[in-house]
Amino acid sequence: MLIGLALALTPHASTLATPTPQADSGASAQAAPKLDPQQVLWRGVDARRAQLRVRELVALGPRMGGTRSGDAAAAYVSKAFAELGLEVRIVETPERRTWQPLAWTLSVRVEGSQEPARRLERAWPWHNSPDAKGSALLSLESAPSVAWLTERAGRGASTAAVILASRPATSDGSWPVPGRLREGTAQPCFGIAKPEAELLRGWLDAGAKVRVDFELDVETRSAAIRTVVARLPGRKGGEAWKAPYFLFCAHGDADSGGPGADDNASGVATVLEIATAWKRAIDAGASAPVHEVRFAIWGSEIESTRHFLHTRVPADGELLGVLNYDQSGFGSGADQVNVEPDDLPGNAALVNALVAVMRERADADASEPGDFPSRFATNKSLGGTDSYVFSDSELFKSRALPAVSVFSSAWGAAGEHKRTSGMPGESWRERDKVGVDYDLYYHSSGDTPENTTDKEPWNMAWCARVGCLGALRYLEALP
Ligand SMILES: [Zn+2]
Known part of the structure; x- marks a missing residue:
């Protein structure tokens, strides 16, 4: 399921935006x-x-x-x-050129396990990430077609299918701060929270094969x-x-x-x-x-x-x-x-x-x-x-x-x-x-x-x- 960013006003908008005159502006x-x-x-x-x-x-x-x-x-x-x-x-x-993420999902699962896939709720796409959809095995090394788990992704290209970066982040690591890729980068990068990264490292340390499913829909335009x-x-x-x-x-x-x-x-x-x-x-x-x-x-x-x-x-x-x-x-x-x-x-x-x-x-x-x-x-x-x-x-x-x-x-x-x-x-x-x-x-x-x-x-x-x-x-x- 995609995490959609609502692009319409919520029902509050009409009631909020309607002024409630407190006095007649003319006579009073x-x-x-x-x-x-x-x-x-x-x-x-x-x-x-x-x-x-x-x-x-x-x-x-x-x-x-x-x-x-x-x-x-x-x-x-x-x-x-x-x-x-x-x-x-x-x-x-x-x-000028602008970029906006419209919707995305990033979920992880241990292959062969009965546990359902777990969505990384705090993930946020880095600026300039391209449209993407795929599935890849998690790796601590950057290699072709893997989902690369790293602390710092840098701004440059990687051959990985997708990058999961736990920095930059808030001072306690609990929320990712979206970083910035170079314009035209071919692979998407998601910032993820430190506890999410630790969970994934723990699975890898235990010898599990971890699969990452990702989907990202972005809009670039000149405006x-x-x-x-x-x-x-x-x-x-x-x-x-x-x-x-x-x-x-x-x-x-x-x-x-x-x-x-x-x-x-x-x-x-x-x-x-x-x-x-x-x-x-x-x-x-x-x-x-x-x-x-x-x-x-x-x-x-x-x-x-x-x-x-x-x-x-x-x-x-x-x-x-x-x-x-x-x-x-x-x-x-x-x-x-x-x-x-x-x-x-x-x-x-x-x-x-x-x-x-x-x-x-x-x-x-x-x-x-x-x-x-x-x-x-x-x-x-x-x-x-x-x-x-x-x-x-x-x-x-x-x-x-x-x-x-x-x-x-x-x-x-x-x-x-x-x-x-x-x-x-x-x-x-x-x-x-x-x-x-x-x-x-x-x-x-x-x-x-x-x-x-x-x-x-x-x-x-x-x-x-x-x-x-x-x-x-x-x-x-x-x-
Ligand atoms: Zn500000």
């Missing part, structure tokens, strides 16, 4: 006194809705830019923005990468798509090509929460942000961000700052939110505005369990996030514009970094270092909703609320 907005947008925004963010959105996005497939599931995710996000009543644009990169951008007009008005604006964003692809629940369906759901809460607050009578606010879901993390920066800034209006979400849905070690990078002068005002929101809320009565992170921190540049495409650019450097990421975990192991002088550092202790929480399932086939966002959906609500209010205050304070 004129009659009622203006609501405090900070209170309305805070309450308008819904962790449960974000949790469901992550499940729906993951069900679409790995959502890599330009692939079938990437397009489905762009359509999903576009629909969600449009149903809120926001104006939506699709920005496309030039076409543009779609980024979805939506706009929420500000009080200062201005021509559509030309006004100065602040940008909330998240990469919409799964980064590693795995399920990508925390990295980064969580970031997408967080941005959608901000858009939802803000638009509904305005519909209910709260004042609009002083400047226009836009939302971008990048089709491909770095490629789309660079393309946008080079082709749309400043043609689409003056960019006032960027708040990026990447891994805002889970943390293996702590209830913690981090803001980075805090070691760029242009980021200081926005970082401090975000931290001020968290400090105030931590001091306030946190009556609901899970209402707020017990820890928050600011840390220096760690590399690798799309907000750096902006903050490293000449435009952002020369104008000291902020580009900041808010997240609940980073990388696959806990980190500790030197605290930036003069910046907040850790909220819960005073020291020269800053801790960064991690996600055990980082980039692996275990980055599923069950393992991450379903366990701590409130992470996305924290990140959305902090970002909303921090950016709102930052914009109000601009000269």
Whole structure:
């Protein structure tokens, strides 16, 4: 049986995407006194809705830019923005080659045994693996027509019929991280979990003949990468798509090509929460942000961000700052939110505005369990996030514009970094270092909703609320 990646929306989609207006946006907005947008925004963010959105996005497939599931995710996000009543644009990169696994199965059995075949549930195909279907005997040596069991497959060609590689993997080896083969490689490679590899080695050690049955269906095509951008007009008005604006964003692809629940369906759901809460607050009578606010879901993390920066800034209006979400849905070690990078002068005002929101809320009565992170921190540049495409650019450097990421975990192991002088550092202790929480399932086939966002959906609500209010205050304070 093939493990199919559902390519249609689940039944939740229609109910989720249908907005439930909280007030008539016409008459009541004129009659009622203006609501405090900070209170309305805070309450308008819904962790449960974000949790469901992550499940729906993951069900679409790995959502890599330009692939079938990437397009489905762009359509999903576009629909969600449009149903809120926001104006939506699709920005496309030039076409390029894309690859997506559509369905696969990998099962093993001892020849001559009565035991049924065992499916390797955690297996995930490596990038650029070709279509394949076959059966081969397991071997610890790479040889023609065998199923080669190895720790490290490398990127190159093998004469084996199929490769089973137990690395790279999560730090405990329990979930494979899909690696990457060279384009045009003739044999497929599957990442498998360490316990699965140990089971197979045990069978071979006992002298068994082990048969591997495999099937993989992939799609390669040339296609543009779609980024979805939506706009929420500000009080200062201005021509559509030309006004100065602040940008909330998240990469919409799964980064590693795995399920990508925390990295980064969580970031997408967080941005959608901000858009939802803000638009509904305005519909209910709260004042609009002083400047226009836009939302971008990048089709491909770095490629789309660079393309946008080079082709749309400043043609689409003056960019006032960027708040990026990447891994805002889970943390293996702590209830913690981090803001980075805090070691760029242009980021200081926005970082401090975000931290001020968290400090105030931590001091306030946190009556609901899970209402707020017990820890928050600011840390220096760690590399690798799309907000750096902006903050490293000449435009952002020369104008000291902020580009900041808010997240609940980073990388696959806990980190500790030197605290930036003069910046907040850790909220819960005073020291020269800053801790960064991690996600055990980082980039692996275990980055599923069950393992991450379903366990701590409130992470996305924290990140959305902090970002909303921090950016709102930052914009109000601009000269
Ligand atoms: Zn990411």
